[in-house]
Amino acid sequence: MKAILDNMHIVLVGTLAPGNIGSTARAMKNMGVTHLCLVSPQCAITEEAFWMATNAGDILNNVRQVPTLREAIAPAGYVFGTTARTRRMRTFISPKEMAQKSLSLAVHNQVAIVFGPEDKGLSNDELELCNEIISIPTAPGGSSLNLSHAVMILCYELYCALNKGTGDKSLQRAQADEVEKMYDHMRSALLKIGFLNKQNPEHTLGSFRRILNRAGLTSTEVNLIRGIFRQLLWYIRKTK
Numbered sequence: 001m002k003a004i005l006d007n008m009h010i011v012l013v014g015t016l017a018p019g020n021i022g023s024t025a026r027a028m029k030n031m032g033v034t035h036l037c038l039v040s041p042q043c044a045i046t047e048e049a050f051w052m053a054t055n056a057g058d059i060l061n062n063v064r065q066v067p068t069l070r071e072a073i074a075p076a077g078y079v080f081g082t083t084a085r086t087r088r089m090r091t092f093i094s095p096k097e098m099a100q101k102s103l104s105l106a107v108h109n110q111v112a113i114v115f116g117p118e119d120k121g122l123s124n125d126e127l128e129l130c131n132e133i134i135s136i137p138t139a140p141g142g143s144s145l146n147l148s149h150a151v152m153i154l155c156y157e158l159y160c161a162l163n164k165g166t167g168d169k170s171l172q173r174a175q176a177d178e179v180e181k182m183y184d185h186m187r188s189a190l191l192k193i194g195f196l197n198k199q200n201p202e203h204t205l206g207s208f209r210r211i212l213n214r215a216g217l218t219s220t221e222v223n224l225i226r227g228i229f230r231q232l233l234w235y236i237r238k239t240k
Contacts, residue, residue, distance in 0.1 A: 002032070007106040009035040010151060011072050013126060014117035018043045022052030029056035031155035034118055037064040037072045040227030042117070050137065052170060069114065077173030078102075078107025081122055081130030081148060084143045084164050090127065090210070092135035095154050099161035101132075105216075108172040113154055118147050128206050129176070131213040161165065174222040183220050185229040192236050196215060 036059050048056050073079050104110050116122035190196045210230045
């Protein structure tokens, strides 16, 4: 069980309050998750954060800070985003479904769970970097959860699922950094042949993302797809 929890990473994007960072660390510690990454936090890890963390100061002392979400999830083989709002063309999974899926994924892969800022959550562009999206069911009119409470709910479901069994082993997935480089090749080639709208290439590319992200590609599959688009770019340059 410890090996699987060691592969689980909590990622907070643009966090506003030091107390929420500390409370998140405490929630993680309660459930055995120890890896925390902050993406462009809008506050420092202050004395308040350590006070709210209680016995989870070690998590704050070892926190990773990076400027972009893409960099934060680069080593991950699978990425879950979180949202409380309806998103166009995206379906949600429940915390329990996330926990069950993580059982097999975390055997061979780093798994990241990403949370947005307290005031507005993750943007659509940030959610496009995620394989799947989690939504926590709440009562009508009460969809706004405190950040650390949301983290606790997901970590609790994960901990409960792990105590019931380790699930089936899955393949090692391609790291998010590899997948994003594949999308970079796709974007370049599809722009050159006029398939994507130059004013908004991410609109159509997002459809490809949703199909391929659900598949959970392996490194071999990513390299195959990148090879196709590299060859296409080479052919375009040659014929011009």
